[in-house]
Amino acid sequence: MAEEPKVRGGLCLNVDGEGCKKFTLRDIAREKAKTPIENGPKSVLVLGCSGGYGLASRIAVAFGGPKAETLGVSFERAPTDRKAGSPGWYNNEAFDESAKAEGLKAITISADAFADATRETVAQLAKDNGFKPFDLVVYSLASPMRTDPKDGVLYKSAIKPIGKPHVARTLDIMTCEMKEVSVEPASDEEIAATVKVMGGEDWILWIDYLKAQGLLAEGCKTVAYSYIGPKCTQDIYRSGTLGKAKENLEASAKAITETLKDLNGVGVVPVNKALVTRASAVIPAMPPYISCLFKVMKEAGLHEDCLDQIDRLFREFMYRADGGEMPVDEAGRIRIDDWEMRPEIQAAVDKLMETLAPENVEATTDIAGYRTDFLALHGFEG
């Protein structure tokens, strides 16, 4: 199985399944080695459990102290005789095997989380397997498309600016080639479709359904992850189609808190740090920005990966040992992008970005760290 990674045009075309499992087991071991998170959730549903922030969330609640029972949903491809599975398939296998070894209840399904049938399957599985009502629901889906269960229409998201074209420099992380690309502004239809896919509509459907099924506990919390980011990704991200979707997601948190009022529950959006995941790797402007960001944050001793971010989210914001209030910003969001957005970090990143060129990128940025993380997503050593 182990072969060389085949990376073309920013995509890795093959997978080392054993490598994916190894990296997931490494993260589980890291989390187990920390002091336990106190006051954590005991029964957790993770939508988007197989990679990135969702997998980190599942690892933290299961192995970081709470020993939560977890039900995970993701959309992953099983291996066949002729083809390896998708990376998340192996991550899930590693999680399930570790949970079993620890005597933790864990059920993982591969299904379209946007479908009503999947909501029904999850409810049935939770009831049949004696899950306690969920006291945490993590919504961590990143998908290019969604079929609306009401009318069967397929919506496709677009990563585009709004109102004016966006000119950005892309960076090929294997060859260090830099290219200027211009992305045309989105049409109104594309904006609406992106909000349909990556906004909060489906998150609301999940919470409404689980509540109606009696599957949410008193004091239940639910999170969906967002991103804001720096000036240089503003046009393509926060002021673009994805930003509109994230604004909708953030507004949905308020509606969900209203729904959960009688359970004393809360819907909240943490704003996370930019990291290398399968979802972020396809956003133009991210590879050069992240390569510079990693360099600056590592030098400042502030670098975190998905697991560090989520561990801090649970430990210092949502499940504080002192039982204190959850710190939020003026818009009610949790800011675990606080270190990324520090003015001195952003100023240093801006400075690096100004002088960035193919001949100095290897020496001046942490493109090597980006490459390592990117290859690890597919099970390869960097």
Ligand SMILES: NC(=O)c1ccc[n+]([C@@H]2O[C@H](COP(=O)([O-])OP(=O)(O)OC[C@H]3O[C@@H](n4cnc5c(N)ncnc54)[C@H](O)[C@@H]3O)[C@@H](O)[C@H]2O)c1
């Ligand atoms: N990566 C970043 O830099 C970053 C930063 C801030 C916020 N976020 C947000 O975090 C969330 C998770 O992103 P990520 O980067 O961890 O992505 P990821 O690609 O690592 O994970 C996405 C997950 O969604 C699942 N999924 C996709 N379509 C599905 C479907 N139809 N049904 C069931 N599961 C499905 C995948 O199987 C996977 O488990 C997103 O909302 C993203 O915007 C990411």
